[in-house]
Amino acid sequence: MSSVTYNKNMNSTPQQLHIPVLLEEVLAVLNPQSGESYLDLTAGMGGHARKVIERIGDAKLATLCDRDSFAISQLKDIEKQGATLIHQDYEHAVTDLKASGARFDMILLDLGVSSPQLDRGERGFSFSHDGPLDMRMDNRQELTAATIVNTYPEKELARIFSEYGEIGRHQSEELAREICYQRKRQRFDSTQDLAEVVRIEVGRLDHGKYHHVHPATQVFQAxxxxxxxxxxxLERTLPQxxxxxxxxxxxxxxxxxxxxDRxxxxxxxxxxxxxxxxxxLIMKKPIAGNVNDYNPRARSAKLRAACKK
Ligand SMILES: C[S@@+](CC[C@H](N)C(=O)[O-])C[C@H]1O[C@@H](n2cnc3c(N)ncnc32)[C@H](O)[C@@H]1O
Structure with missing residues (x-):
């Protein structure tokens, strides 16, 4: 099956919209037992959660968190069975759970974005789809990618590209300079506006060298x-x-x-x-996603797991 063969229209079920990554491996390390409690901090379409709930035998033992309102809407069936839903970022959710004295037998963090976030142009996460430069997981938040691209100082843009996109310093600085030059004439409003400038600028800097991946991949990640x-x-939540x-x-x-991963x-x-x-540590080395997986997101995945003493 290829990544494009599963149905992703508006009427798709949550299970069709997003295929959970490393599902069997997650179940093996979490090892859910009947009657245990489960906290999913990035529940998404509930792919992992549904399987864990099958094993623990009672949705009331599950607490599912996501900051994305679309994800929350796709978890309502599990809520009807008794699960608790938290529509919040996981840092604040964990702070509140800790203050309330809650305790769990299993916690899962499946980081990053879900397939529906990437696949829907209007979310602005992907340069493969035309859409607004948005990229907010939580649409109640004010900061968007357009604000960063159109208003941040050149130095800060260069830092974001080099630190979060892992783009070389020189290339990051040149990209930031070009964006700041272009935005004086016209705002960047769409994913395509930005992807095109990045493609041309990186092509110029690399003297037209062929790239396997679109040069905008790292800029969009950043x-x-x-x-x-x-x-x-992630850094503030792990210690809690x-x-x-x-x-x-x-x-x-x-x-x-x-x-x-670092x-x-x-x-x-x-x-x-x-x-x-x-x-x-449950295993010393991480379990890596399969490079041949039909789900492209799975190819770069790494699973780490630990047991509380
Ligand atoms: C890879 S998907 C999870 C998919 C899920 N495990 C499944 O099988 O359906 C990641 C989800 O985490 C959410 N997310 C990412 N960072 C978050 C954060 N800081 N707080 C809450 N949710 C977050 C995203 O909105 C997205 O829905």
Whole structure:
């Protein structure tokens, strides 16, 4: 099956809209048992959650969080069965859960974006679809990609491209300069406006060298991370999780790029390995997504997991 053969129209079920990544592997490390409690901090279309709930046998034991209102709308069937839904970013959700004294036997973070976020042009996440330069996971938030591209100082744009897009310093600076020059004449409002300028500018800097991936891939990743404060959310939330995980509880985290994976890897390494530290690693090396997977998002996925002592 190819990534385009599954149905993604408005009438699709949540399961058709997004195929959960590393599903069997997540179930193996979380090892859900009947009667255990589950916290899904990035529930999306509920792909992982539905399978975990089947195993624990009662949706009332599940708490599902997502900052995206479309995702929340796709989880209503699970809410009807008794699950708790939290429409919030996971950093604030965890802070509130901790304050309320909640504890869980399993926690999952499946980071990044869902297929419906990427596939719908109007969300502005993808340069493959024309749409507004938006990229907000939570549309109640004010900051959009258009605000960053049209108003941030050149230096800050260059930092975002080099730090979050992992684009070389020189190329990031040149790209930022070109964007700031062009925006004086006309605002960047659409994904295509930006993708085209990036394609031309990177082509000029690389003397027309052929690129396997569209040069805008890294620029779009950088802007998405900045709009949604993705790395900040992760860095501030990881140290709170052991407070809401029961002894013997399992934590599983799927990352999709090296910036996220580095944060998770270091955190788990620094918090496991000796008696006074909260975690034992379930596996030393991450489980990688299959490069032949029909779901393109799965190819860069890495799963890390740890057990609370
Ligand atoms: C990869 S998808 C999860 C897919 C889900 N595991 C499934 O199988 O359907 C990631 C989801 O996490 C949500 N998300 C990303 N960062 C978030 C954050 N900081 N707080 C809350 N939700 C977040 C996104 O809106 C998206 O729906």
């Amino acid at each position: 802007l998405r991370i900045a709009v949604n404060d993705e790395l900040g959310q 999780l052991d407070d809401i995980l029961n002894s013997g509880g399992r934590l599983a985290i799927i990352t999709f790029h090296s910036l996220e 944060i998770v890897k270091h955190y788990l390494k620094e918090n496991s390995g000796s008696l006074d530290l909260p975690y034992t």
